Each structure stands twice: as structure tokens, then as C-alpha cells.
Amino acid sequence: MKANLRIGICQMMVVDDKESNLRKAREMIRKASRQGCNLVVLPEMFNCPYESMAFPSYAEPIPNGETSLLLSRTARDEHIYLVGGSIPEIDSGGRIFNSCPVFGPDGQFLGCHRKVHLFDVDLESGLSFRESDTLKAGNNLTIIPTPAATLGILICYDIRFPELSRLLSLSGVQVLVVPAAFNTTTGPAHWEILLRTRAIDNQVFVVGAAPATNPVASYHAWGHSMVVDPWGSVLASTGSTETVLWADLDLSRIEQVRKALPLLRHRRTDLYTLKRR
Numbered sequence: 001m002k003a004n005l006r007i008g009i010c011q012m013m014v015v016d017d018k019e020s021n022l023r024k025a026r027e028m029i030r031k032a033s034r035q036g037c038n039l040v041v042l043p044e045m046f047n048c049p050y051e052s053m054a055f056p057s058y059a060e061p062i063p064n065g066e067t068s069l070l071l072s073r074t075a076r077d078e079h080i081y082l083v084g085g086s087i088p089e090i091d092s093g094g095r096i097f098n099s100c101p102v103f104g105p106d107g108q109f110l111g112c113h114r115k116v117h118l119f120d121v122d123l124e125s126g127l128s129f130r131e132s133d134t135l136k137a138g139n140n141l142t143i144i145p146t147p148a149a150t151l152g153i154l155i156c157y158d159i160r161f162p163e164l165s166r167l168l169s170l171s172g173v174q175v176l177v178v179p180a181a182f183n184t185t186t187g188p189a190h191w192e193i194l195l196r197t198r199a200i201d202n203q204v205f206v207v208g209a210a211p212a213t214n215p216v217a218s219y220h221a222w223g224h225s226m227v228v229d230p231w232g233s234v235l236a237s238t239g240s241t242e243t244v245l246w247a248d249l250d251l252s253r254i255e256q257v258r259k260a261l262p263l264l265r266h267r268r269t270d271l272y273t274l275k276r277r
């Protein structure tokens with residue numbers, strides 16, 4: 001297989017201490033880079049516990065806050081593309097978002113995705129979460145063109161809404177990058193199925209980057225970071241512990257799969273359409 005993109009996922013354990021999280025992220029990014037990765041992805045809320053009430057005190061501006069500056073420097077030092085998972089972002093009006101900043105190999109800020117769908121749920125297992133208690137929703141689709149690949153960014157719950165992935169794919173996205181933090185209720189039930197389904201539906205690569213399970217955290221992340229190819233095959237996956245995972249993406253696979261099974265061409269747009277507002 002001809003590889004043209006080696007993608008690394010830092011499945012890090014997030015703790016209730018920003019400086020420790022930043023140190024761990026940098027260490028794991030460097031490890032991925034030493035393994036030859038030219039695109040490295042962090043998980044959702046990698047600098048902050050995944051707790052609504054923690055978001056305001058951990059929030060920072062993007063791209064000039066402490067975390068963004070560290071990511072930019074690390075991307076430049078390692079000469080990699082870096083998808084900065086997500087962090088709580090505070091804007092000039094004091095609004096807080098769940099946001100994913102992306103940096104290029106010169107450290108340049110390439111863009112930012114603000115989570116569009118907020119995770120407000122009361123699960124039968126007893127797990128309740130209400131991101132909207134402290135966060136606002138983003139209003140944009142996020143496409144990051146790079147010479148290596150065109151990336152589309154989704155954050156966690158966004159993956160459950162197929163319209164978003166389809167719109168991104170129809171706009172030329174080749175790799176859906178999904179920093180996420182599914183939990184031990186929804187993770188075993190839905191995580192792998194959703195990642196593989198979005199890959200199969202859209203015939204794109206899907207990269208799911210999750211935190212490792214932290215047994216002392218209030219929210220138990222499921223881990224199981226994964227890379228899926230456009231046929232829905234799992235190229236790399238892991239369990240719940242801290243690890244750096246990597247996979248080689250051969251982007252020509254997208255055209256091969258689309259040629260053999262022309263799903264996107266076979267859509268009946270005379271019967272139905274998907275409109276971006």
C-alpha cells in the first residue's frame with residue numbers, strides 16, 4: 001500500500017490539572033512525530049476534565065491562549081499538522097465553546113471548529129450531561145485544506161448527525177477527523193458503529209480520537225480511538241488505556257472505493273436534497 005499520510009492519535013488520560021494535561025499532550029505528540037506521523041490528533045477536551053462546570057475555569061481564547069500557543073509551537077517544532085482535539089474556548093464576549101483549533105507545520109493557525117451539536121442527554125444508565133449549561137453551540141462547518149489531505153472536523157456528538165458528514169464529504173473532505181469523548185455507556189454501544197458507518201456512507205477516511213479512561217474522573221471516557229478507511233475497514237484501533245496509535249492513509253483508496261461502488265453518484269437528488277443554510 002502506498003502511504004501518503006501517516007496519522008497519529010494521542011489517546012491521553014486527561015486529569016484535573018491543565019499544566020499536566022499540556023505536558024502529557026506535548027509528550028505524546030512528540031512520540032507520534034518520532035513514529036513518522038505527519039498529522040497528529042488529540043482528543044476532545046484534552047486540557048480539561050469533561051465536566052460542564054469545569055469548562056469556564058479552563059477556558060482560553062483561540063488562537064492566542066496558553067494551549068493554542070503550545071500547540072502552535074509543538075506543530076512547528078515537530079513540523080506536523082496538528083488537530084488540537086478540543087478545549088473550552090472563550091470569545092471576546094465571554095461565550096464559551098467546545099472548540100478544536102488546527103495548526104500547520106510552520107505553527108500557523110489554520111482554523112477552528114466549534115462543536116455544532118451540544119451533548120445534552122439523560123441516559124438510561126443514569127448518566128446525564130448538559131453541555132449547554134456552560135457552552136454555546138458553533139454554527140459552522142469546518143474544512144481545513146492541507147497539501148496532504150482535505151480535512152473535515154467534527155467534535156464527538158457531531159458524528160451522530162449524518163447530514164454534517166455528508167455535507168463535508170460533498171464539499172471535498174477526504175478525512176473526517178473526530179476528536180471525541182464517548183463514555184462507557186454510549187461507547188460500547190455506538191462508537192465503532194458510528195465511525196464505520198460515516199466512513200462507509202461517505203467513502204472517506206474517519207479518524208476518531210478519544211481520551212483514555214480515567215477511573216477517578218466523574219465522566220468515564222470510553223477510549224477506543226480508531227482509524228477507518230473508505231471501505232469501512234478498521235486500519236488501527238486500541239482499548240481504553242493511554243497510548244499513541246497510528247495508521248497510514250492511502251488517499252487513492254477513496255477513488256478506488258467510489259469507482260467500485262459509486263454511492264455518491266447514485267444518490268437520487270431528483271427525489272431528495274441536502275441543503276446547507
Ligand SMILES: NC(=O)CC(=O)C(=O)O
Pocket residue numbers: 119155156157158160181182183186187
Ligand atoms: N460526549 C459527546 O459529545 C457525545 C457522546 O458521548 C455520545 O454521543 O455518546
